[in-house]
Amino acid sequence: MQSTHTKLSELPATAICGNDISSSCLYVSALSILYAGQYAWISLLLVGGTLYLFRKIYGEVVGALPLNGGAYNVLLNSANKSMASLAACLTILSYVATSVISANEAIHYAALFSEAIPIIAGTIGLLLLFFLLNLLGLKESSKAAVIIFIFHLTTLVVLCLVCGWYVFRNGLGNFSVNFSTESEHSISFQLFAGFAAAMLGISGFESSANYVEEQADGVFPKTLRNMWIIVTIFNPLIALLALSIMPISEANQHQQSLLAFMGERAGGQWLSWMVSADAVLVLSGAVLTSFIGVSGLMKRMTLDRIFPQFLLKENKRKAPYFILLLFFLLCVAILLSTAGELTTLAGVYTISFLAVMGLFGIGNLLLKLRRKRLPRPERATTGTVLLALTAVGVALWGNVVLNPSYLWVFFEYFIPTFLIALMMMDRSLILKGLLSVILYLFKPLKRSIERFTHWTNQTIKSINDQEFVFFSKGDDIASLNQVMIYIQDNEETNRLRIVTVENEHFKAPGHLHRDIETLDRAYPEIDITYEKIVGNFDPELIKELSDKWGIPTNFMFIGSPSQKFQYRIEDLGGVRLII
Structure with a gap:
């Protein structure tokens, strides 16, 4: 069952997630210099290498399961609902923290132009603006994202060129002095600390997977490539230019607005203003990304009955207004509860994002182990996944070591969120x-x-009477028992219909009917019925049966299809994999 609305091409799809990840250029170089000193650019290159590994990991997972939801989606189809909900809660927390922090920082930059701007009211106003913009639909939101994205990249290019010319005219004296500066820490610790801090520079990389269904065919891997190029080029380059323009101590003094200070030093006040205006826009773009990403994720979770079904209601522009309103209110509530002092949210932001990246890698391994036959356009080697998970683990450990309070603040927000999700599941x-x-x-x-x-x-x-369907290819009783265990552990239902589609190429084995009768006796709490249908197993048949029986397609299950299966998983209208 294919959607008929126009899907995003490469530029708008990249712009939505790219505004989030590229906004890191405003702070990650300064943060890395603070911890790694003259070796900051090396730490940032290591981050670029880590992101390259995740390109393959995300490409394999989302290529095999191109449905909204990111880490939630892969764990739902390779593990169980509880683990998937864990990933979803982490993702939602990451989006909330990103949205509130980015909006607040954007208003702080805007206040540089006019001190009359109230910070708290301005932050709420910016959040409200993007809530209203998202109500206009993804197409209109993507237009705003493209304008912000192009202006941001233009600003970064201009800044690097002007700073490069400044270094050419004034020589590498500052860089030589910085490189010879001794630190109280060893080089290995500097690289470790700089890498852990700089991993925040790839926040937003997971966003593209949360709205993949809105992207045209073949666009998703291009968004991953484009984000990787931006991060790998600009972040190390800006760090090198900063070390060539000023002493490390001066860079640390201007950590909050390093790029604007670099612009003023190298080009004058006009470039500083341009960078500050760009900061307002691109941080606002990160807010937009959060709204789009969370709406795709929560819509998928609602379809799976984790959240109440009224959240699925959409306006004429296909915008899920209840989800957007709930996210807006949640962001405002956290902003007001912290009174604008958002340093505590940094721990939520840091740990949530890195944990989501780690869970995506774990999901990739589970997909390899449990869904071997599922077709996928590319594959990440097991070694690549393990190396990427190690890098994320090092970054998590490093952030906890550098900022121990982050861990406790994270649990203060995460535990209530996860408990609510578990309550909704039961x-x-x-x-x-x-x-x-x-x-x-x-x-x-x-x-x-x-x-x-x-x-x-x-x-x-009414909850338990919702009937589920499993399409069997003549599975043996052991496989069917796995289906029953999954249904019993993850779904609230007492009705299961097992269906076999027969045609001239396939006839159900004679033992299947007897096996199903055995399972029916073994699971008395679930009413199991068996039905044979003559036809071809394809998207049209699934839609026909869904309409005829009144069963949504996301309540229909199949086993992992083989390479010979002529349809991709997204062509089946949301049918899920359970064996």
């Missing part, structure tokens, strides 16, 4: 517990309790 159990408490506390109110009991039981029944 709504039937919670409703039953709530019913027991109500019956105990309000026995005198028998009539009201009876009405509530009826409503609760009907709600539980």
Whole structure:
């Protein structure tokens, strides 16, 4: 079941995620110089190498499962809902922190032009602006992202050229002095600390996977390539230019606005203003990326019944307005609760992002192990995945060592978020517990309790009466048992329909009917029915059966298709893999 709306081409798709990752140029070089000193550019090159490894990892996973959701999607199709929800919660926290911090920093830069701008009110206003822009739909949002992206790259190119000319005219005296400066730490520690800090410079790389369904065919790997090129060229180059223009101590004094200071030193006030204006725009672009990324992720989670179904409602421009409003309100609530002091959010931002990258690598390994037959356009070697996971682990460890408070702040935000997700996954159990408490506390109110009991039981029944479908190719009883275990552990249902599609090329084996009867006796809590259908297993048949039975396609399961299967997984309208 294919969507009919126009999908994003390479430039707008890259611009949406590129604004997020390229906004790191504003701070990551200064951050790396603070920890790595004269070796900052080497740390930044190591980050570029790590990102190159993740290009293959993301390319394999999303190529095999090109559905919105990023790490959540791959873990849902290779592990279970609990682990997928863990990844989703980390991703949502990362987007919230990114959105609030970026909006706040954008307003701080804007205040350089006019001190009359109120920081808190301005931050809320910027968040509101992008909430309203997203209500206009992805197409309109992408136009704004492209304008910001082009201006940002132009500013970076102009800044590097002017700084390069300044170094050419004034020589490499500063670089020589900086290179010979001794540090109280060893070179290995400087590189380690600089690498850990600089890994924040690739935040946003995961965003493209969260709206892959909105991208035209073949665009996703190009967005990964383009983001990698930007990070690998500009971040080390800016660090080298900074070390060539000023002493390390001076760079550390201007850490909050290093690029604007470099522009003023090398080109004058006009270039400093240009960099500051660019900072306002590209940080705003990172807010836009957060709204787009989180809407794609939460929409997918709602389709899988983790969140309430009313969140799926869309306006005429296909914008999920309840999801966007919920994200906006959450960002405003966190901003107000911190009173604009967002240093605590840095820990949430850092650990969440790195954990999501790590879970994507783990998802890649699980996909190799459990979905070997699933076709994919490219493959990352196991060694590549393990090396990338090691790099992420080093970065996580490094950030905790450098900023121990980050870990505790992260858990303060993560634990409630994950508990809410777990509660949403077990709504039937919670409703039953709530019913027991109500019956105990309000026995005198028998009539009201009876009405509530009826409503609760009907709600539980409507949840459990949702029928699921598994398309069997004549699987043996062991494989079918894996299906039953997955259904029992991950879905709230008491009805499963096992379907075999027969034609002149395939007939169901005779033992299949007997095996299903055996499973029906083994799982008395689930009503299993078996049905043979004559036809060809293709997207049209899936849509026809979905409409006929009233069963959404994301409640239909298949085993991993082989290389000979003529359709890609995204062609099947959201059908999920469970064996």
